Amino acid sequence: MLKYINIIILLFSFAFAETGLEIAQKIDSKQKPKDMKANLTMVLTNKKGKTRALTLRSIAKDDSKKQIIWFLAPADDKGVAFLKIEHNGKDDEMRLWLPAFNKVRRISSKQKADSFMGSDMSYEDMTSRELEEYTYTLKVSEIIEDIDCYLLESVPDPALNSEYSKHISWVSKTDYLVIKEESYDRSDRILKIKLIKYMKLKGYDVPQDMYVGNVQKHHNTRLTFNNIEIDTGVNDNLFQEKNLKRLPR
Numbered sequence: 001m002l003k004y005i006n007i008i009i010l011l012f013s014f015a016f017a018e019t020g021l022e023i024a025q026k027i028d029s030k031q032k033p034k035d036m037k038a039n040l041t042m043v044l045t046n047k048k049g050k051t052r053a054l055t056l057r058s059i060a061k062d063d064s065k066k067q068i069i070w071f072l073a074p075a076d077d078k079g080v081a082f083l084k085i086e087h088n089g090k091d092d093e094m095r096l097w098l099p100a101f102n103k104v105r106r107i108s109s110k111q112k113a114d115s116f117m118g119s120d121m122s123y124e125d126m127t128s129r130e131l132e133e134y135t136y137t138l139k140v141s142e143i144i145e146d147i148d149c150y151l152l153e154s155v156p157d158p159a160l161n162s163e164y165s166k167h168i169s170w171v172s173k174t175d176y177l178v179i180k181e182e183s184y185d186r187s188d189r190i191l192k193i194k195l196i197k198y199m200k201l202k203g204y205d206v207p208q209d210m211y212v213g214n215v216q217k218h219h220n221t222r223l224t225f226n227n228i229e230i231d232t233g234v235n236d237n238l239f240q241e242k243n244l245k246r247l248p249r
Contacts, residue, residue, distance in 0.1 A: 020136030023152050026176045028131055033204050033230035035061040040223055044119060047218035054117070057248050059234055065128060066239045070247055071117070080117070081244035084126060092127055097244035104241060113163035120192060120212040120221040124163055133157045139168070144180060148173045164191070177205055190215055202230055 018026075040056040055073040060066065065086040071077040079099040086092045094107035107114070112124040139151035149170040156162040165188050170180035181194040192214055199208040206228060213220035 018138065018150075020138040020152055021131075023138060023150050023171060023176070024131055024134070024136045024154065027171060027178065030176055031204065032063050033202075033206065035059070035230065035232060035234035036064075036206065037227075037229040037232060037234070039226045041226065042117075042119060043222045043224075045220050045222075052118075059238060059248075061234045061236070061239070063128065066236070067126075068239055068243060070244075072247070077117070079245075079247060081247075082116070082126075083239060083241060083244055085239055086127055088130075094123055094126075095241055095244065097241075099245070104244065109161070120214045120217075120219055122163060125212075129154070133160055141173075142170065144170055147179060149179065175205065185216075199228075201228060204230060206230065 037059050038057075040058055042054045042056060044052045044054075053074075054071060054077055057070045057072055059068050067082075067084045069082040071080040079097075081097040083095045083097075084092065091109050096105040096107060097103075098105055107123050112127075113122050115121070116123055116126055134154045134156055137153040137155075139153055142149055142151055147170075149172055152169045152171050154167045154169065156164060156166075163185070165184045165186050167184070168182045169178045171178055177196075177198055179196055179198075181196075182190055183192040183194070185191040192212060194213075195211040196207055197209040198205045200206075206225070207223075208225055210223040210225075211220065212223075
């Protein structure tokens with residue numbers, strides 16, 4: 001009798017188990033701020049342990065599908081600015097203002113694997129992942145830092161021409177936050193590790209600290225978010241090329 005009860009329990013568990021796509025949908029549907037402003041410190045560390053720190057100002061809207069970033073320090077990078085506007089069904093707009101050359105560089109889809117300002121994030125990493133452009137598989141669960149997580153594999157559609165063959169994400173079961181991610185290159189070798197810590201602000205989970213390490217180049221980038229402001233009513237007119245040249249006060 002006990003054997004049949006265990007079988008029934010097992011079948012019941014399978015019937016209500018979430019699929020990889022359902023986990024991805026819950027991550028995507030989490031309530032997010034309408035807009036977010038933040039000062040960021042970006043620290044780059046090379047394989048010899050030498051560091052370089054940069055100060056940035058970021059303003060984003062619509063789940064960061066619109067974003068403008070100004071580099072404020074050091075002096076060599078002051079004035080450099082980045083604009084991103086993501087589109088559905090066509091290539092995203094990405095532009096980089098380089099004051100030293102007095103020119104705006106347009107980032108094409110062929111350049112999305114390039115490094116963003118010497119960091120371990122590529123231009124592809126700077127854009128959102130659309131649900132329908134990936135195939136999702138739920139792996140075994142794992143506990144990291146006392147957090148019970150789903151392991152979610154995301155494989156990009158070949159039409160994306162992604163620099164990655166797949167991503168493995170550790171997703172907390174309680175709040176569907178990605179707290180760790182491994183990204184693999186086209187040869188299916190691990191390329192990057194990402195670790196994210198969050199804070200609660202006005203009921204939202206917003207990033208507080210992000211580490212991105214390139215395990216092949218032995219180089220890493222840490223982003224720390226400060227003075228975060230959310231839902232301040234950022235105007236769409238901000239996200240224009242002309243504003244790249246206007247450093248925030």
